Amino acid sequence: MQSNNEEKLLINSLTSLEVGIDVIKNTVKTLPNQPGIYKMVSAASKVIYVGKAKDIKKRVISYSHTDRLTNRIKRMVSEVKNVEIVTTSTEVEALLLESNLIKKLQPKYNVLLKDDKSFPYILLTAHEFPRIKKHRGPKTEKGQYFGPFANVAAVEEAIITMQRLFRIRNCSDNFFESRKRPCLQYHIKRCTAPCVKKISPEEYREAVQSIKEFLEGKSDTVQKRLAAKMHEASESRNFERAAEYRDSIRLLTQLQSRQRINVSGIDDADVFALAQLGKRTVIQGFFFRHGRNYGAEIFEVTHTEDVSQEEQMAAFLSQFYVEHEPPSMILCNILPEDNKILALSMHQHHGHKVLIDCPQSKIKHDLVNDALRNAKEYLERRHNNELTYQKQFEHLREFIGISNIKTIEVYDNSHLQGSSAYGVLICATEKGFEKSNYRKFLIKEKTTEFGGNDIAMMQEVIRRRLSHRDEWPLPDLFLIDGGQAQINAVAEVLCEIQIEIGIVGIAKGPQRNAGDETFYFLNASSKKLPKNSPLLYFLQSIRDEAHRFAIGTHRAGRKKTLVKSQLDNISGIGAKRKKMLLQHFGSAAEVGRASIEDLMIVSGINKPIAEKIYYFFHQK
Secondary structure, X not given: OHHHXXXXXXXXXXXXXXXXXXXXXXXXXXXXXXXXXXXEEOOOOOEEEEEEEOOHHHHHHHHXXXXXXXXXXXXXXXXXXXEEEEEOOOHHHXXXXXXXXXHHHOOOOOOEEEOOOOOOEEEXXXXXXXXXXXXXXXXXXXXXXXXXXXOHHHHHHHHHHHHHHHOOOOOOHHHHHHOOOOOHXXXXXXXXXXXXXXXXXXXXXXXXXXXXXXXXXXXXXXXXXXXXXXXXXHHOOOHHHHHHHHHHHHHHHHHHHHHEOOOOXXXXXXXXXXXXXXXXXXXXXXXXXXXXXXEEEEEEEEOOOOOOHHHHHHHHHHHHOOOOOOOOEEEEOOOOOOHHHHHHHHHHHHXXXXXXXXXXXXXXXXXXXXXXXXXXXXHHHHHHHHHHHHHHHHHHHHHHOOOOOOEEEEEEEEEEOOEEEEEEEEEEEOOEEOHHHOEEEEOOOOXXXXXXXXXXXXXXXXXXXXXXXXXXXXXXXEEEEOOHHHHHHHHHHHHHHOOOOEEEEEEOOOOOOOOOOEEEEOOOOEXXXXXXXXXHHHHHHHHHHHHHHHHHHHHHHHHHHHHHHHHHOOOOOOHHHHHHHHHHHOOHHHHHHOOHHHHHOOOOOOHHHHHHHHHHHHOO
């Protein structure tokens, strides 16, 4: 029977491949011998592959030569029902268009950069008294940008350091223009309060210039200037000010020692190293700007089956630099395919020359090797973690008596006496946590008797989750944070919808001690695991991850509710006025502290409305 099924599948596969080849051959008859891109389209009108070519006709016809195709490309051809093309003037333009389309469409047969993110920058705004702020996304705001930094934490640390060193403002322009007295930042010595003229424009410009020089790698110049000022303050017997300069020099020295690199020929450069283990491919990136280390990031590349490492590196770089501006030098452990065309496309797209190199000189080669070592260590950690998960899944199947568990969904609720109530689910597989499958549910049931009824909350969450069963694949097991009552409640919902899924409850002991958990089952039985059991630690860890996600979701929701309840309870304050107030003052708390005159500065707030807001927050 199995042999017959396999034979049918093989026949269907061969038939589909023949159909795809016929589509390609018929399309080729009308294609020009020009540069451009081609899109392979499935029967569902979905683009499944995007490619570029110097000669579209020659490139597309090559897909009809099945003896030269990899298994991955054969599967792609078997799904093709249409081929669409766009011609370009040059191969460089074709590469740029291909990169943008892959980024936008995410075709399943292209090598893809998984979970690409926009990197943060530091922005000094274009203002008489510039503001320092974190920026992400398109550079639409006027000002001077520094970066990119590899992570948000690095930017936030740098901004705090800049404020401690140079005491430059970080408030919004609206907040700045409405101030009548210095804010808290002035009193904790993070700002010089230019808003109320506590510093002259000339002195403020000097501080801004020092920040620019520091971020451009000229920290020695800044340090000499601070040292000169320290001696000047000391000679004029202003010892308190001299001590402030001394502390700034010390802080600057500490920061330099952490960030400065000593690699000959490296000023602005990105370093990438590709490594593979099994079916997983990652690329470790190091980012250097102005001779400083701006951080590191690991990237995962998917759909790499039967694809050369040169092609993988080319696909990564072309997609990565669609949105990120490249430095003058990109160093790789593997020279990407068509690297000269790739460099030309970056030049055309970003307006400056880029060198893509696989370095042989010792210093740069060692830097690339450091990136490669980090990539390999990351893969080994992921591999070992997956082995651990696979082993624990085997123990779990044995413990609960279900042989086919590959995916677990864990459920938890969080609320404050029934308010800001949320239910969440997290997903764990044999590979680890699948964060893309995490879900949060704002509890909708608001009847008086509902209160903080965890059972009713759990039933609502399960019903709403199962309403998406056609969109979100069902798991093999529900792990519920709770005891027999919660298990019975979930079973009742499954019975209503007529779905069979394994259910296990996990509940802490009477003293709420970790290690004393009891596991509850549908047949009203319960079990415990030894306190030193690896499976117990594993189940605790995934339960705790659900709890962390639930608490975080609840706190974020409660914060929004607090803001909403304060402003939305004032008659005459609709969505538009609320938005203007929050944009101007930054938070509901600042609105509450504002005077009537301050409130009237905001567009759309006249004196009667300003008085109403003021007395709402100041009523006894």
